[in-house]
Amino acid sequence: MEPARVRVEGADPYDVVIGTGVLSELPGLLGDRARTVAVVHAEGLPEIARPVCEALEKAGYAAHALPVPDGEAAKEVGVLAGLWSSFARLGMTRTDVVVGVGGGATTDLAGFAAASWLRGVRCVQVPTTLLGMVDAAVGGKTGINIAEGKNLVGAFHPPGGVLCDLAALMTMPHEDYISGLAEIVKAGFIADPVILDLVEADPEGAARPDGPHTRELVERAVRVKAEVVGADLKEGGLREILNYGHTLAHAIEKAEDYRFRHGHAVAIGMVYAAELARLAGRLDAADVARHRSVLTSVGLPVAYAADAWPGLRAAMTIDKKSRGSTLRFVVLDGVAKPGRLEGPDEELLAAAYREVAR
């Protein structure tokens, strides 16, 4: 089957290539003048990085594997500084390229390393998780975490191309696969209800990489993301819809010292946002129930500790959608009808949390 190519518009348009066994397309995404390629990958995935380096060497590039800590531990300033030193050692110039190979944590780090090296070199992303393919590797949000909050340091730096080889999904740990489904379901609620129909029709199939609709789910979510970031790279307005569920999600991740899967936190955050919208008189109870049913049907959590609320409330203040002291949420006025809720009062925030508390 031919790979799908989803175009992302903008100042420098690029393609997201989706297919099985598509690694041979990588050299074609590097641009004309590259010589040295830094292949940033999770240290636990050398067997995934090796064929990437081999494909690059075969095409005449000097490929250098740069292992970084696994998962969220990569998104730290010390790791970023280590990459800068490696780039210097390799003599990376402005025409050279960073390739990010791994999950969203690795591609967020690799993207920010590319954005900051020499004030910006090309980055090509090779996501190897479901979440990386449908969300993190597309759209150019790059960055790292600090103790004070999630993704607080970063840059908008769109990739030169994104290569999604669906074969990589076959080796993914089940819980990480499920985490990626949360972002797919998010795309369903904010923009493409067919995604919800597909998951609801066969949740067991949706929860497996060899399920009948995997490629369609990936393509649909990528199209939602591409459409939005192509129109609003720097989150002037429209792009905020991709942040649905993330205000509470990022607070949960911080509370868990970044050891809680992103998608799992987003699932709880979406139910919270849905409850906020219901209590504000904007979303039907049936649509809120649909959040809980579709998320739980694939094994995602929809509740969090009751006593965590004061800490979560404090952490939500630093959300990037806030303006001054005004907290802003993406909420739904119906499925595929995203809106904003600005400055909700404290009782509403707490009441919505009681609905997700356990």
Ligand SMILES: NC(=O)c1ccc[n+]([C@@H]2O[C@H](COP(=O)([O-])OP(=O)(O)OC[C@H]3O[C@@H](n4cnc5c(N)ncnc54)[C@H](O)[C@@H]3O)[C@@H](O)[C@H]2O)c1
């Ligand atoms: N930039 C964005 O727009 C954006 C969007 C969504 C999420 N994110 C970020 O993405 C991160 C989450 O990404 P994630 O869910 O991919 O987690 P992750 O990067 O932590 O990867 C999850 C685990 O899967 C392993 N893994 C990766 N590919 C594998 C494979 N093919 N086979 C076996 N194991 C594999 C990783 O080593 C890791 O242990 C978070 O930091 C989140 O903030 C960013």
Ligand SMILES: O=C(O)C(=O)C[C@@H](O)[C@H](O)[C@H](O)COP(=O)(O)O
């Ligand atoms: O691409 C976006 O824009 C998103 O908001 C996608 C989110 O899924 C993603 O988790 C993103 O990293 C969150 O961004 P942040 O600006 O809230 O850190």
Ligand SMILES: [Zn+2]
């Ligand atoms: Zn996310």
